[in-house]
Amino acid sequence: MSALNKADPQVARIVEAERRRQSETLELIPSENHASTPVLEAMGSVLTDKYAEGSPQKRWYSGCKNVDDIEQLAIDRAKKLFGAEHANVQPHSGTTANLAVYLAALTPGRKIMGMDLAHGGHLSHGMAVNASGQFYKVVHYGVRKDTEMLDLDQIRQLALKERPDLLVTGASAYPRIVDFEGFGRIAREVGCPMLADIAHIAGLVVGGVHPHPFPHADFVMSTTHKTLRGPRGGLILCKKQWARKVDSAIFPGYQGGPFMHSIAAKAVAFFEAMSPQFTEYAKMVVRNAKTLAGQLTELGWRLVSGGTDNHLMLIDLRTRREQLTGEKAAQWLASAGIVTNKNLLPFDTRTPGVTSGIRLGTPALTTRGMGEQEMKTIAGWIDQILKSDGEQTLISKIHEGVLELCREFPVPDNPYQTAPEEIRHARNISNPRCKLQPG
Numbered sequence: 001m002s003a004l005n006k007a008d009p010q011v012a013r014i015v016e017a018e019r020r021r022q023s024e025t026l027e028l029i030p031s032e033n034h035a036s037t038p039v040l041e042a043m044g045s046v047l048t049d050k051y052a053e054g055s056p057q058k059r060w061y062s063g064c065k066n067v068d069d070i071e072q073l074a075i076d077r078a079k080k081l082f083g084a085e086h087a088n089v090q091p092h093s094g095t096t097a098n099l100a101v102y103l104a105a106l107t108p109g110r111k112i113m114g115m116d117l118a119h120g121g122h123l124s125h126g127m128a129v130n131a132s133g134q135f136y137k138v139v140h141y142g143v144r145k146d147t148e149m150l151d152l153d154q155i156r157q158l159a160l161k162e163r164p165d166l167l168v169t170g171a172s173a174y175p176r177i178v179d180f181e182g183f184g185r186i187a188r189e190v191g192c193p194m195l196a197d198i199a200h201i202a203g204l205v206v207g208g209v210h211p212h213p214f215p216h217a218d219f220v221m222s223t224t225h226k227t228l229r230g231p232r233g234g235l236i237l238c239k240k241q242w243a244r245k246v247d248s249a250i251f252p253g254y255q256g257g258p259f260m261h262s263i264a265a266k267a268v269a270f271f272e273a274m275s276p277q278f279t280e281y282a283k284m285v286v287r288n289a290k291t292l293a294g295q296l297t298e299l300g301w302r303l304v305s306g307g308t309d310n311h312l313m314l315i316d317l318r319t320r321r322e323q324l325t326g327e328k329a330a331q332w333l334a335s336a337g338i339v340t341n342k343n344l345l346p347f348d349t350r351t352p353g354v355t356s357g358i359r360l361g362t363p364a365l366t367t368r369g370m371g372e373q374e375m376k377t378i379a380g381w382i383d384q385i386l387k388s389d390g391e392q393t394l395i396s397k398i399h400e401g402v403l404e405l406c407r408e409f410p411v412p413d414n415p416y417q418t419a420p421e422e423i424r425h426a427r428n429i430s431n432p433r434c435k436l437q438p439g
């Protein structure tokens with residue numbers, strides 16, 4: 001960053017502060033991760049200069065030979081990684097990608113059926129103030145009140161009554177396996193296509209620790225920056241018959257020029273995700289989540305649906321302390337260097353700004369090489385802080401422990417050069433992303 005340092009120290013200082021924040025805190029927000037240095041390098045390349053509206057070999061601009069090569073490579077890798085018939089790697093984000101699927105599959109005014117945001121769904125699945133809720137009719141399904149899990153019989157009944165034109169599956173705060181095969185059966189019975197939104201779980205899907213959405217889904221949408229550990233961006237995969245509609249929904253439907261630097265970084269991330277280390281990583285993410293969830297449960301905290309099958313969990317704060325809110329809990333944890341987010345629980349009586357729950361996930365900590373022992377330590381800290389009513393001396397003491405753990409597990413420069421077990425014990429690896437070298 002020396003060029004930036006010299007030219008614009010003001011920006012450089014803030015970037016450096018963020019790098020430092022990441023290295024000195026425990027990142028438990030389940031939608032976040034640490035991209036590898038090769039991914040960051042591709043993102044920061046000269047490809048950002050190039051305009052390339054269109055698709056490989058069919059551009060509106062000259063000089064596209066190199067970006068054609070990079071986009072074709074990203075497409076080929078995405079198809080291989082997900083076993084897809086067609087891939088569009090241009091979406092700037094997950095939300096844009098979902099909107100593009102709607103544009104490809106539906107005319108405005110038709111009906112989408114997706115999971116309720118308040119039960120763990122995503123705003124792009126028909127939230128009233130999102131474009132998806134304004135351009136389409138929306139029906140929402142949620143989890144059962146008793147099990148806090150999706151009930152396919154209930155969802156089938158609703159689908160048969162409502163007759164949606166597109167069935168949307170996937171969530172941002174659902175700790176259980178999504179039964180894509182079961183959803184696919186419902187879509188076929190209703191006679192509508194199905195979109196599987198795997199934004200959160202894409203890394204688990206390619207790592208083989210979550211069932212695959214194909215061949216049950218007609219469209220699969222993902223982000224590339226969550227469990228997939230790539231650059232910030234989106235991705236659409238679909239069956240061949242939808243290829244042209246999807247491509248023209250992205251361009252010229254929702255976007256102009258693609259971000260070629262991001263597409264290059266996506267290609268790098270897809271390549272990384274094909275490695276055996278990534279499969280190990282995905283397994284470890286789930287194992288760590290189960291350990292963290294198990295330990296929190298043992299310490300007396302009730303988790304939504306009683307646990308987790310994937311990378312995330314939701315703590316029901318009310319079960320231990322009726323007055324405790326997600327807002328307060330997240331603040332206390334953050335002041336000890338434990339970064340989480342407040343989250344509505346299914347059937348929550350509080351507002352989205354306050355909430356009765358917090359959401360925790362293990363993708364970023366697992367990238368740092370942490371394992372089950374560290375999960376137990378962290379569960380203990382969370383328990384103590386939440387029980388103490390944010391007692392300041394306790395928070396300061398735990399913060400010391402957090403810093404020590406961060407020093408022991410620096411954010412790796414390139415997690416693919418070191419297997420998780422090796423990272424765990426590599427206390428002396430030099431890591432340019434981490435100023436805090438282990439002493």
Ligand SMILES: *Cc1c(COP(=O)(O)O)cnc(C)c1O
Pocket residue numbers: 031092093094095096098121122124170171172197199200223233234
């Ligand atoms: C994160 C997420 C998205 C959208 O991703 P952005 O890149 O933030 O727009 C879409 N769907 C689900 C289920 C998500 O969790």
